[in-house]
Amino acid sequence: MIAEEVKLEAMDIEDERFRISEDLDPVRLEESLRQIGQLHPVQLFRGEHSKLLVICGFRRLRALRRIGGLSAWARIWSASDCDALAALHIAIWDNLSHRDLNPLEIARALASLKHLCSVPQETLVEKYLPLLGLKPHKNVLRGYLALHSAHPQIRQMLQDGRVSLSTAERLSAGPRNFQERLAQVFERARWSASAQREVLDLDEDLASIWECGPAAVFDQEEIASTLKDERLSPFEKGHQIREILYRCRNPRLSAAKERFLSERKRLELPASVRLSPDPFFESARVRVEFDITSAKGFRDAAEKLQRAARNPALEGLFRLTNDG
């Protein structure tokens, strides 16, 4: 391989068609170039354009430019021995040879293969997904291609670990206004990965029930005021918003739960006696549990239960609705 010194001004560094890396400005690269110079040549492509296109080396070239460098060691590929697909292969393999690609980089590689090189979907699924360490399934491809068009804030939140990959994919598949609105929500409220999935499911259901866009679900007054509440931590906001959405999605079940809690309170049982309904009230069964550590404790609990048995509120505990 013959490397030559090429002036930076002869390259079109802004044309990023072959770019794979997400982070173009790693902190230590500048220092490394200052200390020991450029160790590996960048790969350039001489096509029909007046300037050379960059295949690999975006980060090195940007760092060189920042530290005042005027030229870089480079290997130049000509159009006769390298078409766009071959150039992209070089970019992908150059990266894969020394590190794993992150999801946004994988998304960019797949999108370039599809749009720049017109690689058919079947080939992307069967050849390139395994190459990138993914399962060869069309849904995987669909998710990553959607991710490529993610709103910048969502990309950043994915990189920061604030949203999971599947959440980022789902958000990216939505319209731009939805992505922007949800990015604002995710900026202020935090959820675990499974809670993120649940919140998005609830949002999707409510949008369908209310016949509105999925972004509009978060415009409710109660959610807006929760997001603005400075006293709440991001996780507390997330918890409250999830509760609000769940209550809207399941009004009858939520009412039954509240009703049960209120009737239980009216029985005035001590905290050591626990009453819990059948999961989702599927049967009328109510579970009664109490913890005691002495005979006296046993007598006390039994006495409180007897008092509760005479309380008219007890009937209400077994009613699911106010009607009957």
Next chain:
Amino acid sequence: MPVRTIEDVESVLPQLNRSSDAHASGKHCLILARHLGRFLKGCPGAGAEICCNYFVVNLASNCHLECTYCFLQAYLNNPALVVYTNVDDLLEEVRLKVVSAPDRMFRIGTGEISDSLALDGITRYSRRLVPSFGSLSNVVLELKTKSDHVANLEGLEHRGRTIVSWSMNSRRITREEELKTASFEERLNAARRCQGWGYTVGFHFDPLIHYPGWERDYREAVEELFHAVDPSRIAWVSLGSLRFTGHLREIVRARFPRSRIPNGEFVPGNHGKLRYFRPIREEMYARMREWIHRAAPNVFVYLCMENRAAWENSFEVVPRNTEDLSDQMDTLVRISS
């Protein structure tokens, strides 16, 4: 029509899975195959707290009709339509089973993982099944359908041992969610024709769908049904509510984005299936039972795949257990023969 011979029904899977909608593509692929293993099985409903003790035989797998809520979309691994050709094996298996237990009654249906009559115009299986069941004394065959393909049933020696049943719904649900099926009127016309040929008929309001305006729509459906058919020649009417899995909900959302069915207030029930929250189910059952008995006081109505609480809160008289319900239904078919 292109025809090819395959060694294994699964071999069509890669081709079907390449399609953007494998479920839809599968409905255009008819496979004729031998059924391996036993035909006769207990109905999966046998897991319910109070169950009717029904048996099923599968002469086909999948269905070319397109109900948005169909559980087969999530249940079957192979989206192709498979029709089993070894009908004689099925008839012999049934004969041996019922002859071996002459004191008990068997109710057997063919509509578990397919529609009993939707393909009958092509297979003409009813012309073999009906006379064959007619020759046995302690069994009834139930042909359950959303089609009006009943022409082959005319003139058969059924001897009261075949019940032709329709899965019914409100007009709106029939029109919007049961795509490619016979209309509400077509089903009633077909039922009337079958009664005219001496068959007892049955109706299954299953799945009942909860939506704004359901009361008016279902009340009208019940009134029209009993106006159209002779209630004295109805074996039974069952009621059941929508059962869903999370996976099925995703499929329905993806395949039928306009469907309102996934919007119901569901909770996880037995076996991980989603169902309407119990008070919703109970209200629907109670109102349906009331409307049915107002129109036809003597018609037998029962719940399918329900728990005791739902029975107790929606019916005045509740079967003691599975055996009791099963006995009541056996008595109905003994009398109707």
